[in-house]
Amino acid sequence: MNKLPYYKSRKIKKHNLHISEYGGFIFSKKNIPSKNEDFTEGHFFNDKLDIQAIASSIARRNNFNWKGPHTHIISLTRRCVNACSYCSTLCKSSGKDMSLHTAKKIIDFIMDIPQEEVFIEFTGGEPVLNFSVISKIIPYAKEKAKLNGKRIFFSVVTSLSYENSKIIDFFIKNKINICSSLDGPKDIHDANRLLISGKSGFDFTVKNIKKIQAAAKMGKTSSLNLISTVTSSSIGNEKRIVDIYLGLGIERVQLGMLEPLGKAKYKKELDISPKEYLNFYRKAIEYILEINVKRGIFLYEKGMYLILYDILNGFSNPKRSLDIYHRLAYSVDGGIYPSDESRIIGENGDETFLMGNVKKDNFRNILSSQIASFSMAYNLNCFLSPLCARCPYCLWCRAPVWHNYAYGNSLWGNMVSSPKCQMMKGIFDLAFEILADRKKSKIIRSWVENVPL
Numbered sequence: 315m316n317k318l319p320y321y322k323s324r325k326i327k328k329h330n331l332h333i334s335e336y337g338g339f340i341f342s343k344k345n346i347p348s349k350n351e352d353f354t355e356g357h358f359f360n361d362k363l364d365i366q367a368i369a370s371s372i373a374r375r376n377n378f379n380w381k382g383p384h385t386h387i388i389s390l391t392r393r394c395v396n397a398c399s400y401c402s403t404l405c406k407s408s409g410k411d412m413s414l415h416t417a418k419k420i421i422d423f424i425m426d427i428p429q430e431e432v433f434i435e436f437t438g439g440e441p442v443l444n445f446s447v448i449s450k451i452i453p454y455a456k457e458k459a460k461l462n463g464k465r466i467f468f469s470v471v472t473s474l475s476y477e478n479s480k481i482i483d484f485f486i487k488n489k490i491n492i493c494s495s496l497d498g499p500k501d502i503h504d505a506n507r508l509l510i511s512g513k514s515g516f517d518f519t520v521k522n523i524k525k526i527q528a529a530a531k532m533g534k535t536s537s538l539n540l541i542s543t544v545t546s547s548s549i550g551n552e553k554r555i556v557d558i559y560l561g562l563g564i565e566r567v568q569l570g571m572l573e574p575l576g577k578a579k580y581k582k583e584l585d586i587s588p589k590e591y592l593n594f595y596r597k598a599i600e601y602i603l604e605i606n607v608k609r610g611i612f613l614y615e616k617g618m619y620l621i622l623y624d625i626l627n628g629f630s631n632p633k634r635s636l637d638i639y640h641r642l643a644y645s646v647d648g649g650i651y652p653s654d655e656s657r658i659i660g661e662n663g664d665e666t667f668l669m670g671n672v673k674k675d676n677f678r679n680i681l682s683s684q685i686a687s688f689s690m691a692y693n694l695n696c697f698l699s700p701l702c703a704r705c706p707y708c709l710w711c712r713a714p715v716w717h718n719y720a721y722g723n724s725l726w727g728n729m730v731s732s733p734k735c736q737m738m739k740g741i742f743d744l745a746f747e748i749l750a751d752r753k754k755s756k757i758i759r760s761w762v763e764n765v766p767l
């Protein structure tokens with residue numbers, strides 16, 4: 315009975331990492347796990363399996379109790395105040411806004427989905443340019459949520475590169491979670507994120523961040539979610555980027571990859587190779603860990619946190635962006651897409667991912683579309699992609715369909731040449747390298763324990 319079930323291994327520096335087919339893992343001195351080492355925790359030997367834990371982990375990882383997506387990303391306008399050189403949405407100073415009629419239809423569509431918690435995220439372009447719809451649709455959505463017995467939360471993705479205290483006060487007063495971009499100190503931020511006028515919006519952004527953080531400290535709203543998009547301007551500036559977040563009282567850093575969408579797809583001078591990104595990422599993570607240890611400050615990186623959450627808990631963090639399972643996105647015209655990135659591809663002119671429209675479809679209809687079936691199936695890439703099936707990280711890793719399409723014009727994707735795959739493999743390697751180090755592991759485990767979902 316003491317047989318060793320199927321498992322996958324990978325060499326991480328001097329360690330042999332073994333991952334059981336149920337997501338348990340161990341580091342071993344030997345290439346092949348033996349019972350003499352402590353494998354009782356990792357579901358390795360048939361006589362040591364905790365069947366109940368395994369069943370619950372499979373059910374949660376594969377969304378057996380799924381009722382519908384909880385996150386809904388609504389594009390309110392094709393206009394923007396900025397002219398970022400990597401803009402994925404190709405937004406300009408003029409363009410279409412979503413009408414209040416369409417926004418209401420989206421809320422009605424969402425309320426029909428049998429999910430008790432609803433997260434609405436307003437995006438664009440710059441969504442505050444369509445503030446009249448934001449201010450009217452929030453009370454409408456709250457009312458509808460109350461009638462349908464749902465809990466509802468709002469967030470807005472805004473550049474903050476404008477001076478309008480009324481709008482910021484509205485967000486704070488209504489406890490709307492604010493997500494924005496801060497690529498780093500002024501020289502790094504302005505390298506790619508100038509206003510349409512060609513001037514810098516950095517000072518407005520920082521002023522607004524300080525105002526929101528001060529309100530968050532008083533418990534009036536939640537702390538900002540900021541992302542730094544990593545481009546060639548970021549390389550060598552890991553510490554300066556982390557330091558500006560720290561100085562603004564932000565405890566969460568997010569180091570985003572430049573994705574092959576919109577302008578970014580063609581601006582080769584901004585792009586960096588997976589190797590350069592991973593080198594940057596490693597240095598930034600090392601520095602963040604050092605701040606935790608030497609200065610006793612709680613600071614974490616969102617991407618690493620999400621990966622660790624899944625590895626250590628045995629199931630997918632609901633904040634991970636699984637197409638359709640967790641999220642849907644809506645274009646200015648009410649088009650329904652499996653992800654925000656596929657919505658961007660659609661609004662940029664390629665409607666391959668369009669599943670329907672809120673003016674004529676309901677949730678059941680869109681689930682029967684071919685693209686919906688494929689997107690949902692592809693979330694289980696362990697079963698679909700040949701290279702993923704053999705990869706030790708496939709229980710937790712997702713190479714999204716939109717990325718396969720945007721990068722390689724294929725829904726299936728070719729993981730052998732996919733930069734996303736290379737980056738994900740490198741990030742997982744780094745996560746396990748840290749987990750193998752007793753001191754560092756303690757810190758990153760504390761991220762998983764202390765960050766509220």
Ligand code: SF4
Nearest residue numbers: 394396398401439473
């Ligand atoms: S990246 Fe965002 S803020 Fe920048 S131009 Fe595009 S929509 Fe505007």
Ligand code: SF4
Nearest residue numbers: 702705708711713735
């Ligand atoms: S995308 Fe790459 S790293 Fe991720 S599971 Fe597939 S093969 Fe592994």
